Amino acid sequence: MTKDELAKRLEHQSLRQLHRLAKDRVSRHIRMGKTRLIQSLLQLPPEMYIQISHEMQALHSQPKPAAKRLSTAKPQTPSARTPRRSPETSTSSPSDPLTTMGELLDGIGVPAPASFVPDAWQEEAIAYLTSSDVIVSVPTGSGKTYVALEAIRRAIENERTVIYTSPLKALSNTKLTEFSHIFGADQVGILTGDRKDNPHAPVLIMTTEILRNLLYDATSGEIDVRLDTLGLVIMDESQYLADPERGVVWEETIIFCPTQARLLLLSASIGNPEEIAAWMTSIRSTPCQLISHRNRSVPLRGGYLHPNGKLTPLFKTKEIAQGKGYAFHPETKRLFAQYESETLGGRYRR
Ligand SMILES: Nc1ncnc2c1ncn2[C@@H]1O[C@H](COP(=O)(O)OP(=O)(O)OP(=O)(O)O)[C@@H](O)[C@H]1O
Ligand SMILES: [Mg+2]
Secondary structure: OOHHHHHHHHHOOOHHHHHHHHOOOOOOHHHOOHHHHHHHHHOOOHHHHHHHHHHHHHHHHOOOOOOOHHHHOOOOOOOOOOOOOOHHHOOOOOOOOOOOHHHHHOOOOOOOOOOOOOOHHHHHHHHHOOOOEEEEEOOOOOOHHHHHHHHHHHHHHOOOEEEEEEOOHHHHHHHHHHHHHHHOHHHEEEEOOOOEEOOOOOEEEEEHHHHHHHHHHHHOOOOOHHHHHEEEEEEOOHHHHHOOOOHHHHHHHHHHOOOOOEEEEEEOOOOOHHHHHHHHHHHOOOOEEEEEOOOOOOOOEOEEEOOOOOEEEOEOOOEOOOOOOOOEOHHHHHHHHHHHHHHHHHHOOO
C-alpha cells in the first residue's frame, strides 16, 4: 500500500477510529486533532501501512463499544486508577439542543451570602476520623478542604500534631498561607525541598516525598519526636497514588504512616477508591472508611477560547454531565479545525 492510498483511507476514518489506530503507535495522540493524527500515522514506517489497513477494516466490522464500559472497567491491580472519559464516547443524541454562550455563562458570579451549613458527607467524614482512616473521593469544588480544616482543628484541640501533604511545592505554599490565616502563623510550618519555616509547629505542611523520607528515617531508628505525637496525616490530591513514577511515594507513605495517626486521603479523581480503602484496611491497624459521591455542587462548564479571541461553548451541553460521555460543540470543532489548518496546513503534505 502506498502512502497516498493510506492517506485517502485515513481521511475517511472518524476521529475515534484514528485514535484507536494511533494507540501505541503515536505518542501523545490523544491530544491531536484529525489532521495531525493522519499526519503522524503517515510518518510511520511504510511496512506498518498494511497492518494499519487491516486494523481499519477490523474497526469497521466491530460494534461500537458502549460508553459506560470505559468508566466501569475493573482495574487489574490495587494501584489507584485515574478515571478517564473520552469525548469520543458521547451518548448525546444529534438532536440534543445545542447550548448557547448565554446559557454557558448564565449564573456565573458571586453567590448571595448565606450561612455555612456542612453537607452530610462532610460531617460523616469528620465523624469517621475519630476511629478510622478516611478516603474522601468527591468531585472537585465539593468542599474537601472543610473536612481537612475541621480535622486539623480537632487534632490541635486534642494536642496532636498534623502533617498535611501535597504533591506540589506551589500547593504547599498556598496551603501555608491559607492555614496560617485560619490557625495563626505560629501554628503552621512548612517543609519542602525549597523551604523550611517553623518546622516545630503543630501543623506541618510538606510535599509527600519529604514525609516519606521522614518516615524512612523513623523506621531506621532516627525517630523524630513529632512522629510520637502525630495524630493526623492528610494527603491531598491523593490520586497521585496512580502516578506511574511518584505513586510509590504515596504508597510507601501510607504503609509507613504511624499506627496511632489517622490518615485522611482527599481526591476528586481516584478511579477505584473502594479498592484503595480495602487495601488500607488490610495493611493498617485501623479500618478505612470511604466517603464517595459524584454530585457536583459546582457545575463544571467548558469553553473553548480560540487564539483569535473567540469564545464558544466547548461541549454541546451547558454542563458536563456526570457518568455520561459528552460531545464537542460543532462551533468549537469548526474553530479547532480552522486553528489546525492555520497552524499546520502549510506544513501538511501528502
Ligand atoms: N457545605 C458547604 N456549603 C457551601 N459551600 C461549601 C461547603 N463546603 C465547602 N464549600 C465551598 O465550596 C468551595 C470549594 O471547596 P474546596 O476548595 O474545599 O473544594 P475541593 O473539594 O477541595 O475541590 P478541589 O478538588 O478543587 O480541591 C469553597 O469556596 C468552599 O468554601
Ligand atoms: Mg481541594
